Amino acid sequence: MNEFISTSSSKNENTDLQDLFEELEATCIVKNAAGIHVRPAGIIVQLFNGEDCDVRFTYAGKTINARSIMSILMLGAPQGGEILVTIRSKEACRILKKIQDAFNSGFGEL
Numbered sequence: 735m736n737e738f739i740s741t742s743s744s745k746n747e748n749t750d751l752q753d754l755f756e757e758l759e760a761t762c763i764v765k766n767a768a769g770i771h772v773r774p775a776g777i778i779v780q781l782f783n784g785e786d787c788d789v790r791f792t793y794a795g796k797t798i799n800a801r802s803i804m805s806i807l808m809l810g811a812p813q814g815g816e817i818l819v820t821i822r823s824k825e826a827c828r829i830l831k832k833i834q835d836a837f838n839s840g841f842g843e844l
Contacts, residue, residue: 766840769812774841787823
């Protein structure tokens with residue numbers, strides 16, 4: 735189950751509306767039996783390739799850059815683990831949907 739947590743928008747005074755960045759947060763549950771291991775971590779990193787975004791995962795009090803496979807692996811999130819996903823981007827909603835879909839599918843392992 736993914737739970738929407740909060741949204742906020744911020745805008746630098748020196749930019750126009752095209753530069754409006756949105757920050758979204760949601761909690762994603764690890765569904766696959768082996769938790770987040772190399773294969774799911776690789777899928778996560780690939781999801782963000784080519785995206786102009788800042789993505790953070792928070793689990794067990796530790797926040798990491800979710801664009802780094804090693805950082806994702808270091809979280810050690812097991813099945814049932816609740817990961818807070820924070821995305822800052824012009825397209826935060828679309829990117830968040832991609833990662834929620836990946837978590838919901840168990841990264842293809844269900």
